[in-house]
Amino acid sequence: MVVERLLEFSLNVVKKYLRVASDEGEFTSFRGDMWKQILSVASTSLKEASDAVILQNQGGRKQREFDYFVLALQWPGTICKGTRHCCSSNACCNRSGGFAEFTIHGLWPDYNDGTWPSCCTGKEFDEKEIHTLLEPMKKYWSSLSCSSPKTCHGAKGSFWAHEVTKHGTCSSPVARDEYGYFLTTLNVYFKYNVTKVLNEAGYVPSNTEKYPLGGIISAVENxxxxxxxxxxxxxxVEExxxxxxxxxxxxxxxxxDSQNEIVSSKISCPKYVSLPSYEPGGKIFEFTDSNWQYPNA
Incomplete structure (x- = not known):
């Protein structure tokens, strides 16, 4: 119903311009500015119609603005330990020298009631829009899996496509477009350097050490x-x-408040946790992408 109304509105506006042009004797030769207005209306209506399809899939209602952000960081040493298959997109397989820091999972707009908005517009991911950010993103926001997660449009896409269509489109008015979303996330990641904080407190990657959960939390709090x-x-530690x-x-x-302890870190983490180190050279993988080769091979 929303889409039909938008298209009907667009058609009525175009008809209005046609009537005006006819009255002014310009039916066969519109002025340039009139064509621009018609095309602008049509373009806007098509975008709104596309957005409306996504909103309809979300229950047919526009989602309210979010309350706060969550910066989700992943510890590659834990995730990559479970790697069994390799492909060109899996950094667990092709990261030279392994990992020594948290990497980015995503920047997520959330609500205070524990829910979150998602897929707020029909905008699709376009890697060309972030070509100037690709170098840091490949290093600090890399995929640690061969899977292709679903995007808001039903199709499967890249890790970045999933994050920006599901979460980035709901980050307005703070991050208004794809480039702004990824740049903002990188800036926050570098400003609040969790890896540096933990290293300075003595919590370093290790396959033998166990660290107190409370100590890690306190280091970040301080x-x-x-x-x-x-x-x-x-x-x-996974995230x-x-x-x-x-x-x-x-x-x-x-x-x-201790009454809300059920949603604290204690629910999924023991009193002592590890930060496992990981280097891809120490494992034997089955390759799922026949075109994939080791770097510089």
């Missing part, structure tokens, strides 16, 4: 004056999440 959220897998107000001042990710 540096950024806000409580992070940790997600673990088999006793190893660390920082939360921010819309102006990117840190805020607690979880309530400090």
């Amino acid at each position: 540096a950024f004056h806000a409580t992070p959220l940790l997600v673990c897998s088999k006793g190893a 660390l999440r920082l939360c921010f107000y819309k102006d990117f001042k840190p805020r607690d990710c979880v309530p400090t």
Whole structure:
């Protein structure tokens, strides 16, 4: 219904311009500015119609503006340990020298009630729009899997396409477009350098050491004056999440009230956790992409 109304509105506007042109004796030779107005209306209506399709898939209602951001960081040492297959998109297989830092999973707009908006427009991912950011993104926002996650349009796409269509499109008015979303995320990642904070506190990658969960949380709290959220897998840190107000001042990710402990880091992490190191050269993989080769091979 929304799409039909938009198209009907567009058609009525075009008819209006046709009537005006006819009255002015210019039916067969529109002025240039009149054509520009008609094309502008048509373009805007088509974009709104495309956005409306996505909104209809979300239940037919426009989603309200988000309340805060979550910067989700992934620990490659934990995720890559489970790698069994390789492909050209999986950095677990082709990262020279391995990983020594958290990498970016995504920047997620969230609501205070625990829910979140997603797929807020019909905009599709276009890698050409971020060509100047590709070097840092390949290093600090790399995919750690061969899977192709679904985008908001139903098709499968890249890791970056999934993040920007699902989360980036809901980041307005802070990040208004694809380039702004990725640039903003990189800037926040570098400004709040979790890896540096933990290293300086003595928490370094190791396949033998176990670290107190409370110590890791305290190190981040002391540096950024806000409580992070940790997600673990088999006793190893898998993700660390920082939360921010819309102006990117840190805020607690979880309530400090003990009654809300169920949503704290303790629910998925033991008292002592590991930060496993990882180097791809130490594993034997089955390659799923016949065109993939080791770098410089």
